[in-house]
Amino acid sequence: MKAVLLAAALSLAAFPAIADPAQNGPWLTALSLSGDAKPLAEHWDYVNPNAPKGGLVRLSALGGFDTFNPILPEGESAYGLGLVYETLMTGSMSDSNSSYPLIADAFAFPPDISSATFRINPKAKWQDGTPVTPADVKWSFEQEVKLNPNLQQYWQDVSKVDVTAPDQVTFFFSTKNNRELPIILGQVMVLPQHWWEGKDANGKQRDIGASTLEPPMGSGPYKMASFSAGSSITYQRDPGYWGASEPTQVGMNNFDTIRYEYFRDPDVAFEGFKGDQFDWWSENRAKRWATAYDFPAVQQGKVVKELYPQTYADAxxxxxxxxxxxxxxxxxxxxxxxxxxxxxxxxxxxxxxxxxxxxxxxxxxxxxxxxxxxxxxxxxxxxxxxxxxxxxxxxxxxxxxxxxxxxxxxxxxxxxxxxxxxxxxxxxxxxxxxxxxxxxxxxxxxxxxxxxxxxxxxxxxxxxxxxxxxxxxxxxxxxxxxxxxxxxxxxxxxxxxxxxxxxxxxxxxxxxxxxxxxxxxxxxxxxxxxxxxxxxxxxxxxxxxxxxxxxxxxxxxxxxxxxxxxxxxNRDDRIAHWDRFGHPDNLPKYSIGFPDIWWYDEARAEKTGKAR
Missing domain, CATH: 3.10.105.10 (Dipeptide-binding Protein; Domain 3)
Known part of the structure; x- marks a missing residue:
């Protein structure tokens, strides 16, 4: 989605160049279209690498959901599926034009940018322990383009995708010198081909082209633990998550449990927040922000009201x-x-x-x-x-x-x-x-x-x-x-x-x-x-x-x-939340980072009252 063409072929801020892949371009482990890709040796500079793990965070969602299929444009997709599924690469919250390793541990492209190759991290595993493969990436891309017209248009310059080595997948382009393409292909959501082509617990063949409410299986840091159709979903942190020690994931995913509570009406949802049915509220009504935050929990300091300018700084x-x-x-x-x-x-x-x-x-x-x-x-x-x-x-x-x-x-x-x-x-x-x-x-x-x-x-x-x-x-x-x-x-x-x-x-x-x-x-x-x-x-x-x-x-x-x-x-994000959480001293330049880099603070929760 972020398109700046690089000043000249491979004049990107990219490092380190590890080796030469087949298509005659260096392997890159970081890339920024703004020209300043900072190295990531151990972790992001905006996380607490020693953040405590544990606790519950409850979030709200408006509407409902009728599918856990992450790629179909029809229906109402569930909130939180990004906790289960991962992309090839990930970005920095302090550089919205960046790309860093996730499922892929490096990528490369030739000087004319006629293709892009991604090398799969050998540690990457599905939640059933099966390795993530280049074939999974190829299949995922092909299904996403076939079934989702939005993605078909977004990736319209990709002519084909092939497995080009046991650990590599290459996307070939119908155009040259569109230097955004390697970045946006890092956004491909990778799905487990073997799971989607297998059968469910009842022996029924799964269908990636159909809506489903079968709990999904991915490679991400959380598993879907339970749900009530259309009203709530609970995700549980996976203690066996393959990427927990990867530099882009250290200090992240700190809550043991993330639960989404659904509401049909925003006024009812706000009353639910006041009644401690969930923890975090992003206010979109000026009058309510100015007049409605005098309820007892605010007066007692149990609900914190803050403005965050960084949420929209890059948008x-x-x-x-x-x-x-x-x-x-x-x-x-x-x-x-x-x-x-x-x-x-x-x-x-x-x-x-x-x-x-x-x-x-x-x-x-x-x-x-x-x-x-x-x-x-x-x-x-x-x-x-x-x-x-x-x-x-x-x-x-x-x-x-x-x-x-x-x-x-x-x-x-x-x-x-x-x-x-x-x-x-x-x-x-x-x-x-x-x-x-x-x-x-x-x-x-x-x-x-x-x-x-x-x-x-x-x-x-x-x-x-x-x-x-x-x-x-x-x-x-x-x-x-x-x-x-x-x-x-x-x-x-x-x-x-x-x-x-x-x-x-x-x-x-x-x-x-x-x-x-x-x-x-x-x-x-x-x-x-x-x-x-x-x-x-x-x-x-x-x-x-x-x-x-x-x-x-x-x-x-x-x-x-x-x-x-x-x-x-309004360029400030108006946030109210129950005071049960901690966060790093220095938040990212372009994000509050909630809940990704925040954590459950036992002392605050004891003082405020633990979530129900």
Whole structure:
């Protein structure tokens, strides 16, 4: 997912070069696309290598689950499967562009990056004691690509995969010099072929292409101990975990037991947190953060309330109301722009959010990847290359959101919205905005639960005032997932997070091919040749400067096309937790690291009261 092309072939920050594999490139045991891969001799510098093992941590999850199959796009997959399954490589919480050994102990690629070879760690074992093999990796990749259209697109540049030595698997590429590919192939989830092709306890043949609630078997640090269908899952630390002493795993996986409790409603979940039904709560409502943390456990010091800025430090974000461009009513950019003029963020921030939020104005908000000012230099050159395929205003005016916050400014914005809608062929007929045939402009706003309902209601009021009819539809997570996959929505509230090194995933978010893929994150249905060309510039950027220029250009064009009514964000993670845990003094640069590097603190738990 992190795509920065390396400055020159093998000019990566990589070490050590151990030997020359068959495809004429050095074996690498660390790699960072940001150019500073730090050696990992014994453990991460943000863990406590002597962290105590033991105890229980209880986490919450919204919705339900109906499958333990980790690769199918259908259904609701269970939380915590990443505790059971592992990937070829793993990343650092202090370098989001990095790759370090996990199931593979090294990897390599030739100067033209036409392939990548991974060497399997001879210590790697499945939880039944069977060795992990290159054949497992080959089979896993092939099944994931066959059964999951999202992954098929993500790894679309892989032409084939072969076992090329008893301990090696090689991925061959259909393109050259896409230097992100070795990194993202390290993200392949490795599954046990022998288990999936075997029979369950009842003698029934397993099927990787079908949903299942049979507890999975993987290579990871935890086993699934028990579950109650749709309501809870308990994972138990595996004392025989093969990787416990590997440098990337030392000081990690400290809890003996991890349990997920499921809730259908976030308000009910918060009451469950207050009642000590689970330990950790990430707050997503400004009003609740400002007013609801006066319950006895907070007053007694048993619940700790903290802000963590590092959670989002390596991530850009764009979220908001997304119209479905597959529908004719939203194909005109003037209609889409008008919708933004009806959104009064400033009033919402005063009345609902206690001033805690900032308005988003970039698809890479909060990072150096966000566009600003007018294009120049390499960014301007990228835009000039697609000049006839992008909105002309990208060359003359930086993007800004409409600003309201008081009745006078809001009225001016609504007049501007009506001007745009008039240009698009609509007119007011009484209190109805209609087209030439007399059909009122109307749409449903699809929401995943009630959290955004007050925001949607405020927007709805402004839309009604200019004659647009809207309804707000709240659905549970299962229905929301199904409707999004079938593209059965008119406007929805959703978005994208971005790494500091964007690459192949931009096709999945905004590329034309993804517009017709029901499993993709191209929610809006964007199919634009100019954007496709700019995505290509991002993927094949020759160095960091070229990547920044290409990303700025892509951001600028996405904004100009008004594919979303941007909402808001808070760059601090608002966390409340029961005081039963310890953590290293120096947390990672880009993560809280919970629960991965935290541990159960017996003394704190005794004082707070042990979890039930």
């Amino acid at each position: 850009g974000v764009m979220v908001g109301f997304i119209p479905n461009l597959r529908l004719d009513k939203f194909k005109d950019v003037r209609v889409r722009k008008a919708l933004n003029y009806a959104f009064d963020f400033e009033s919402l921030n005063k009345t609902l959010f206690y001033g805690q939020y900032q308005r988003i104005d970039s698809y890479f908000y909060g990072t150096p990847l966000a566009s600003s000012g007018l294009p120049q230099g390499a960014e301007l050159a990228d835009l000039e290359a697609v000049k006839d395929k992008v909105p002309p205003e990208v060359f003359t005016a930086p993007y800004t959101n409409p600003v309201a916050g008081d009745p006078q400014k809001l009225r001016a914005n609504l007049r501007q919205a009506l001007d745009l809608l008039t240009q698009a062929g609509y007119h007011l007929d009484g209190n109805r905005l209609v087209d030439a045939k007399g059909t009122q402009l109307s749409f449903e706003i699809l929401l995943n639960g009630p959290t955004i309902e007050p925001v949607a209601t405020a927007w709805q009021t402004n839309l009604t005032s200019i004659g647009i009819a809207t309804t707000i539809r709240l659905v549970d997570s299962a229905e929301y997932i199904n409707r999004m996959r079938s593209r059965d929505f008119e406007v929805t509230y959703n978005g994208w997070t971005q790494s500091l090194s964007p690459g192949n995933e931009q096709n999945f978010f905004f590329g034309s091919k993804a517009a017709t893929d029901p499993g993709s994150s191209n929610y809006a249905g964007i199919a634009d040749p100019g954007i496709d060309a700019l995505i290509n510039d991002v993927v094949f950027a020759k160095d960091r400067d070229a990547l920044l220029a290409a990303t700025h250009a892509l951001d600028r064009v996405l904004l100009a096309n008004a594919y979303i009514v941007p909402s808001y964000t």
